[in-house]
Amino acid sequence: MMLSEDTERLSRLVPLLPKLWDWYRANARALPWREPSTSPYAVWVSEIMLQQTQVATAAPFYERWMERFPTVRDLASAPLEEVLRYWAGLGYYARARNLHRAAKDLLASYEGELPSDVKALLRLPGIGRYTAGAIASLAYGIPAAVVDANVERVLCRIFGVDGIPSQAATARRLAALAEALVPPDAPGLHNQAMMELGALVCSPSDPACGRCPLSDACHAARTESPTDWPRRRAAKRQVRTAHASAALFRSDGSVLLVRRAPHGLWGGMWELPRRECAAGEAPVQTAERALREVVGLRATIGAELHTVRHAVMHYAITLHVLRASEPEGDASPLDCVALRWATPRQALELPLASPQRQALERLAAMQHLAG
DNA sequence: TTCCCGTCCT
């Protein structure tokens, strides 16, 4: 899948690789998962956390996680609810559910050890091509290639790849290039060096070609604007949506919360009963419908307590939180997997996605002010 | 407000 021009440029690039590795040894960030003692399990956890998530965001979550779930066995034996609590705020909650599921699989099939074989790794939920290659090479020294967004950017610039990386042919070309570069004796070092180069030097919008150990072999570095690579598809237009949640309080100060089914947006997380506003539907109607459809209660919807803005992908979500009162009927879990009453302060201990956490924090503050 | 990013499902 390589082009002939690729072969030519490879022969110029390979002799520079020792400079890349030296650069990495001198400039690598000291990160918690880069301790020499990092277990394959810890490499796995860090790689899952780093999917779609910045290093600075993931680091404190990683520390807390490893303290609570230091081994595959600790993770597998913990309840999903607690696992999600440790993930709350990181987003993409399927990652936590898959990690938990895979830990159970590892205990059942591999005596709790992470396999070193890429094919076996790919069979675990939540592990795709990138993560399988990362675990194999970083944790076990297997010469597997990795193409994450950093590597993709570095390769597209060096080789002047004009195809769009998400298209199959271009993806295959990038995979072939990455594979051709992996040294059999130090795949982990090389892969981390490529990713670190992308993160620290060959950055998306402000590449520092002057500091790059590979710039002598780089196509983009010799052009007016190295940031023309990688080529991108046109961005999707922003879509605005509104959601409404009902805050139904009991006289003891507790509020009704529901746990979502373990799939889809905010799967497995707790929240105030919520629905997306239909076209032309006012938040007060939506909140009424949410209580009815999610827990089977009819109630009177009162004042809007507050508004939380949140971005998910290309969606801009406005979450309206409205007070509800005078419920009729018994609350039952119609469109949720569990339901409970808790004070807003207690609710903050549950697994909550970020906008729900904001909403509950403000309810807790309100209650505090009310005495 | 825009940009950035792996895996799974369809």
Next chain:
DNA sequence: AGGACGGGAA
């Protein structure tokens, strides 16, 4: 091939 899935930084 393309959409769903979040949160933080620029």
